[in-house]
Amino acid sequence: SNVPTITLNNGVTMPQLGLGVWQVPDDEATATVTTALESGYRSIDTAAVYGNEAGVGRALAASDLPRDELFVTTKLWNSEQGYDTTLRAFDASLAKLGLDQVDLYLIHWPMPAVDKYADTWRAFEKIYAEGRARAIGVSNFQPTHLNRLIEQGGTVPAVNQIELHPSLQQPVPRAFHADHGIATEAWSPLGQGGELLKAPRLTEIAGRHGKSVAQVVLRWHLQLGNVVIPKSVTPSRIRENIDVFDFELSAEDLAAIAELNTDTRLGDDPENVN
Numbered sequence: 175s176n177v178p179t180i181t182l183n184n185g186v187t188m189p190q191l192g193l194g195v196w197q198v199p200d201d202e203a204t205a206t207v208t209t210a211l212e213s214g215y216r217s218i219d220t221a222a223v224y225g226n227e228a229g230v231g232r233a234l235a236a237s238d239l240p241r242d243e244l245f246v247t248t249k250l251w252n253s254e255q256g257y258d259t260t261l262r263a264f265d266a267s268l269a270k271l272g273l274d275q276v277d278l279y280l281i282h283w284p285m286p287a288v289d290k291y292a293d294t295w296r297a298f299e300k301i302y303a304e305g306r307a308r309a310i311g312v313s314n315f316q317p318t319h320l321n322r323l324i325e326q327g328g329t330v331p332a333v334n335q336i337e338l339h340p341s342l343q344q345p346v347p348r349a350f351h352a353d354h355g356i357a358t359e360a361w362s363p364l365g366q367g368g369e370l371l372k373a374p375r376l377t378e379i380a381g382r383h384g385k386s387v388a389q390v391v392l393r394w395h396l397q398l399g400n401v402v403i404p405k406s407v408t409p410s411r412i413r414e415n416i417d418v419f420d421f422e423l424s425a426e427d428l429a430a431i432a433e434l435n436t437d438t439r440l441g442d443d444p445e446n447v448n
């Protein structure tokens with residue numbers, strides 16, 4: 175695989191591009207992940223709540239790739255936050271995936287009003303200490319939530335997976351992550367395939383590079399240092415989305431894309447998910 179890796183704050187390397195499988199039904203996940211592995215993907219992003227860990231696991235089991243070339247992420251769902259419930263939910267995810275270790279385990283949402291994420295994080299640290307997750311991190315955490323974990327004095331999250339695309343560029347979280355050695359992983363990196371992919375400015379840049387708009391957007395993320403996990407179930411798009419390592423956006427291209435930020439969320443505001 176020609177996908178570059180980034181080094182997390184504990185020394186573990188993570189592919190900078192992987193496949194996201196939100197909204198992929200369990201019985202389609204096996205074929206989708208198999209296509210991705212055959213196309214050079216080595217990183218898969220799933221979650222307990224996606225209901226497809228078993229389908230993902232079947233594709234991993236059927237693959238000839240050695241386990242240490244794969245990078246598997248799953249996430250703890252909100253209803254399972256708390257110390258003991260987290261440990262049980264992690265066991266259930268491992269069983270569905272058919273693995274004895276994941277590469278990255280994430281708290282899916284902070285749920286600040288429920289206020290269990292600090293306890294949940296202690297369970298994550300136990301899972302990490304036992305070697306059952308090679309790295310632990312969070313998703314949808316704002317700097318205030320990250321500060322709470324950091325002040326707790328244990329493990330600094332390796333990754334924060336947040337909504338991030340040219341319409342929501344997240345300058346404040348990205349700077350916070352950079353200051354604290356936390357990798358930024360972009361969810362909905364293509365803006366869910368909506369209006370963003372029709373933006374005239376992006377169409378112009380794509381035409382000049384002989385690439386698609388989706389490829390330009392993924393390249394923008396990669397040049398910013400973000401980890402990306404575009405989702406597709408269409409084999410031609412799965413291949414297109416990893417074919418982004420043979421061109422480079424210029425400083426002018428990057429500056430033009432920076433101007434597309436409108437701070438517009440497609441998903442939920444993390445403060446309001448409880």
Ligand code: NAD
Pocket residue numbers: 193194195196197219220282313314335360361362363364365366367368371386388389403404405406411414415441
């Ligand atoms: P995305 O930005 O990856 O967009 C996916 C959609 O874009 C596809 O369904 C398709 O309609 C379109 N698309 C894909 N490739 C294309 C191409 N080459 N050309 C044109 N259109 C294309 O959206 P996403 O699925 O929301 O996000 C990616 C992944 O991020 C998810 O699958 C999931 O793994 C993760 N995610 C995490 C959270 C979280 O709370 N942690 C939330 C949402 C998504």
